[in-house]
Amino acid sequence: MIIELGHFALILAFCMAVIQCVIPLIGAERGDVGWMNVARPCALIQAALIIFSFAALMYAFVTSDFSVVSVVENSHSAKPMLYKISGVWGNHEGSMVLWVLILSVFGAMVALFGTALAPSFKARVLGVQGALGAAFLLFIITTSNPFRRVFPAPVDGNGLNPLLQDPGLAFHPPFLYLGYVGFSVTFAFAVAALLEGQVNASWARWVRPWTLGAWAALTVGIALGSYWAYYELGWGGWWFWDPVENASLMPWLAGTALLHSSVVTEKRGVLKSWSILLAILAFSLSLLGTFLVRSGVLTSVHAFAVDPRRGIFVLLILAVFVGGSLTLYALRAPLLKADSFFAPISREGGLVLNNLLLTVAAATVLIGTLYPLILEGVDGGPITVGPPFFNMTFGPLMVALLVIMPFGPMLAWKRADLLGAAQRLWWAGLLAAVTVLTVLTIVRQGPYLAALGIGLGVWLICGAIAEWTSRIKLFSEKTSRAWARARNLPRSAYGTALGHAGMGVLVLGITGVSAWRVEKIEALAPGQSMNVAGYNFQLESIAKVQGPNYWANRAVVQVTQGENHVVTLYPEKRSYPVAGMATTEAAIYTHWISDLYVVLGDRQGTPESGAWAVRVYRNPLVDFIWIGAIIMALGGMISLSDRRLRIGLPARRRVVPPSAPLPAE
Amino acid sequence: MRFLTILFFVLWELSIPALAVEPDEMLDNPILEARAREISRELRCLVCQNENIDDSNADLAHDLRLLVRERIVKGDTDAQVIAFIVDRYGDFVLLRPPLQTNTLILWAGPLLVLGVGAISIFVFMKRAQRRSALVLSDLTPEERARVQSIIENKE
Numbered sequence: 102m103i104i105e106l107g108h109f110a111l112i113l114a115f116c117m118a119v120i121q122c123v124i125p126l127i128g129a130e131r132g133d134v135g136w137m138n139v140a141r142p143c144a145l146i147q148a149a150l151i152i153f154s155f156a157a158l159m160y161a162f163v164t165s166d167f168s169v170v171s172v173v174e175n176s177h178s179a180k181p182m183l184y185k186i187s188g189v190w191g192n193h194e195g196s197m198v199l200w201v202l203i204l205s206v207f208g209a210m211v212a213l214f215g216t217a218l219a220p221s222f223k224a225r226v227l228g229v230q231g232a233l234g235a236a237f238l239l240f241i242i243t244t245s246n247p248f249r250r251v252f253p254a255p256v257d258g259n260g261l262n263p264l265l266q267d268p269g270l271a272f273h274p275p276f277l278y279l280g281y282v283g284f285s286v287t288f289a290f291a292v293a294a295l296l297e298g299q300v301n302a303s304w305a306r307w308v309r310p311w312t313l314g315a316w317a318a319l320t321v322g323i324a325l326g327s328y329w330a331y332y333e334l335g336w337g338g339w340w341f342w343d344p345v346e347n348a349s350l351m352p353w354l355a356g357t358a359l360l361h362s363s364v365v366t367e368k369r370g371v372l373k374s375w376s377i378l379l380a381i382l383a384f385s386l387s388l389l390g391t392f393l394v395r396s397g398v399l400t401s402v403h404a405f406a407v408d409p410r411r412g413i414f415v416l417l418i419l420a421v422f423v424g425g426s427l428t429l430y431a432l433r434a435p436l437l438k439a440d441s442f443f444a445p446i447s448r449e450g451g452l453v454l455n456n457l458l459l460t461v462a463a464a465t466v467l468i469g470t471l472y473p474l475i476l477e478g479v480d481g482g483p484i485t486v487g488p489p490f491f492n493m494t495f496g497p498l499m500v501a502l503l504v505i506m507p508f509g510p511m512l513a514w515k516r517a518d519l520l521g522a523a524q525r526l527w528w529a530g531l532l533a534a535v536t537v538l539t540v541l542t543i544v545r546q547g548p549y550l551a552a553l554g555i556g557l558g559v560w561l562i563c564g565a566i567a568e569w570t571s572r573i574k575l576f577s578e579k580t581s582r583a584w585a586r587a588r589n590l591p592r593s594a595y596g597t598a599l600g601h602a603g604m605g606v607l608v609l610g611i612t613g614v615s616a617w618r619v620e621k622i623e624a625l626a627p628g629q630s631m632n633v634a635g636y637n638f639q640l641e642s643i644a645k646v647q648g649p650n651y652w653a654n655r656a657v658v659q660v661t662q663g664e665n666h667v668v669t670l671y672p673e674k675r676s677y678p679v680a681g682m683a684t685t686e687a688a689i690y691t692h693w694i695s696d697l698y699v700v701l702g703d704r705q706g707t708p709e710s711g712a713w714a715v716r717v718y719r720n721p722l723v724d725f726i727w728i729g730a731i732i733m734a735l736g737g738m739i740s741l742s743d744r745r746l747r748i749g750l751p752a753r754r755r756v757v758p759p760s761a762p763l764p765a766e
Numbered sequence: 767m768r769f770l771t772i773l774f775f776v777l778w779e780l781s782i783p784a785l786a787v788e789p790d791e792m793l794d795n796p797i798l799e800a801r802a803r804e805i806s807r808e809l810r811c812l813v814c815q816n817e818n819i820d821d822s823n824a825d826l827a828h829d830l831r832l833l834v835r836e837r838i839v840k841g842d843t844d845a846q847v848i849a850f851i852v853d854r855y856g857d858f859v860l861l862r863p864p865l866q867t868n869t870l871i872l873w874a875g876p877l878l879v880l881g882v883g884a885i886s887i888f889v890f891m892k893r894a895q896r897r898s899a900l901v902l903s904d905l906t907p908e909e910r911a912r913v914q915s916i917i918e919n920k921e
Contacts, residue, residue, distance in 0.1 A: 336821045343816045399815070442898040445891055457883045465876040472872045481868045485810045487818070487861025494876045624789040705789060714789050 107157025108248035114150035115238035121231030125224035137224035148209035168254035177260035187271035194247035225293035260679035269329035276322030281387035283315025288384035305367030317737030324730035335685035348390030354463035370440030507564025529563030554612030561605030596740025607729030613722025624705040
């Protein structure tokens with residue numbers, strides 16, 4: 102019964118979304134306040150209905166109701182509770198419900214807290230949100246219904262893919278969706294602004310917090326996914342340039358650009374149409390990501406053609422919203438006039454350069470991801486675009502961006518003095534240079550580029566610190582006055598510094614693990630050991646162990662360094678009988694600033710020899726990658742808490758997931 | 767992430783999980799083995815989603831790894847080994863697409879976007895400058911002198 106109610110609520114929500122789209126948009130066009138005011142209750146009711154619907158679906162998963170097809174296909178009675186819950190969005194249908202859930206809750210937040218918005222503008226924003234909601238609800242109801250029943254109900258379910266039964270991945274999709282869908286709000290604001298025909302500082306002030314929130318959530322989501330790949334897939338890589346990864350990186354790049362351009366639009370009233378375009382692009386790339394992941398087009402264009410129903414529907418949504426918004430942009434953007442001018446060397450100029458590099462980087466990822474699909478589609482022959490391509494194209498763009506990054510915040514608005522900025526950065530540059538030389542003397546035989554990479558990381562971190570010290574005038578004035586300044590410095594300044602420093606930490610991590618990873622693979626029988634990077638790894642024993650829904654071969658590996666015992670590691674090779682799958686569980690120990698990473702392979706040689714393949718990695722600095730990402734997201738959140746961004750809107754907003762539908766665990 | 771890779775695992779090789787490079791595949795000569803690993807990272811496992819043969823667990827990747835090592839032992843250069851594999855499996859096997867007619871747009875694309883972006887910004891800045899000059903030219907000579915003195919005092 103609850104399932105049918107959930108299903109019914111979803112259909113009602115669709116009807117609400119249609120009304121929320123049509124009536125307020127017409128009302129705003131006619132200037133009819135009564136019609137405009139329909140938006141608010143619609144948005145609230147729609148959100149309530151979808152929350153109920155999502156809760157009903159979760160109820161089905163938690164109680165293992167195997168008369169529901171998606172529960173049968175993605176759950177199992179023996180599964181731990183956390184994965185029963187995460188199983189709700191661990192599949193296509195459920196993840197789409199999560200998508201519209203976040204969309205409608207964000208819509209409700211705009212409806213509730215957007216009291217300072219002009220009525221017609223608010224009606225248009227909610228109207229666009231309603232249109233998005235209607236499109237995706239229709240998609241769910243017609244092609245991906247999670248409430249479909251099956252009769253007779255099977256005794257048990259198929260279980261969730263074991264690789265996905267992992268805490269890191271349980272929370273990866275919700276964060277990713279908070280990011281993707283968060284950009285839907287900036288998109289709605291952009292389209293509404295185009296319909297209104299004006300963009301002012303208050304528009305940018307509204308868009309910035311949503312961009313910040315979406316960006317921070319997306320950063321966390323991507324980092325979680327990358328960390329999951331690192332420890333779960335068992336070969337210690339952290340980024341693969343996989344199309345699915347690229348799908349989340351593209352909106353992140355566009356969002357990062359928007360984050361910076363909306364500052365210029367807010368503070369200086371320039372780059373208005375560019376900010377609007379970026380807001381449209383960030384969400385379009387999110388939609389594209391959804392299409393790529395959900396349509397099956399990535400496996401092969403031909404696989405997509407076999408069951409194209411879902412793919413074509415999402416493609417249609419993509420075409421309508423992207424095409425529609427870009428057409429509107431082409432018609433209306435020329436109306437947007439800049440309020441001021443700026444010289445090429447200025448904070449604005451720096452941000453323009455930032456935006457150029459970020460958008461070209463996003464375009465590069467887009468080209469690399471779509472090119473093989475398009476070529477296959479036009480029978481141009483199958484080709485592969487793999488990591489070497491992205492490293493050669495995306496890499497240099499990012500390096501250029503990072504080298505100039507510390508200069509940006511040092512430049513004054515309107516017209517700046519590059520020499521002055523350089524003077525305030527001299528010690529950061531000196532430290533970076535000293536670091537490069539130190540690294541070169543320590544590791545004589547190269548790789549030499551790695552020294553530059555470490556230097557770049559230090560340059561970014563010191564640059565961020567230099568920005569802070571020069572803002573509070575730490576060395577040029579009395580210390581007590583500097584501290585007073587530090588207290589009064591707006592939080593967004595701290596956010597910027599943290600975000601940039603986090604990028605520096607990330608660069609250190611990438612450089613460390615790319616340049617100095619040590620890897621060794623050997624066949625070991627119990628009692629035998631191998632030496633890797635000064636550590637001794639002894640395979641003590643291997644035994645069968647039983648887990649809740651799997652059994653595993655678990656090795657006991659003693660790690661010693663000289664005389665000292667470092668740690669005992671337990672790498673596993675698991676078998677999940679329900680899914681008929683095996684996974685490797687790497688054992689990871691962080692010793693100083695390196696990860697010791699041990700994976701158990703297959704049995705080697707004859708059964709009597711008792712030997713197993715053991716792979717050992719030492720990954721220097723690798724954790725800095727995720728620490729850096731978390732620092733960046735933290736910077737975003739601190740910026741978000743800036744008082745100035747709360748003008749006109751109450752304190753409670755965004756990235757915190759809505760309380761009812763998403764469980765704390 | 768990599769849901770599709772995983773799905774592929776599920777469909778393709780339910781019960782044969784090997785783990786990338788195996789000890790018994792490796793060459794005894796560390797220099798040759800290092801070359802084999804380097805080459806392996808440039809070659810795609812054809813039955814996987816976007817994985818190189820060095821990381822892949824598939825049987826085909828295993829065969830390709832052995833083939834690479836066989837060619838190296840026979841004295842092929844790195845380029846010859848790669849050419850040998852491409853002859854049999856086509857460009858699809860290369861993770862770094864070769865520069866040829868059907869990949870021209872791919873390789874030129876990022877540069878093209880960068881060029882167009884840079885030129886647009888240049889034009890935009892020029893236009894903005896002209897407009898700001900226009901604003902100044904509306905002023906009377908006295909007003910312009912005053913504006914000039916204000917600007918100079920500030921700097």
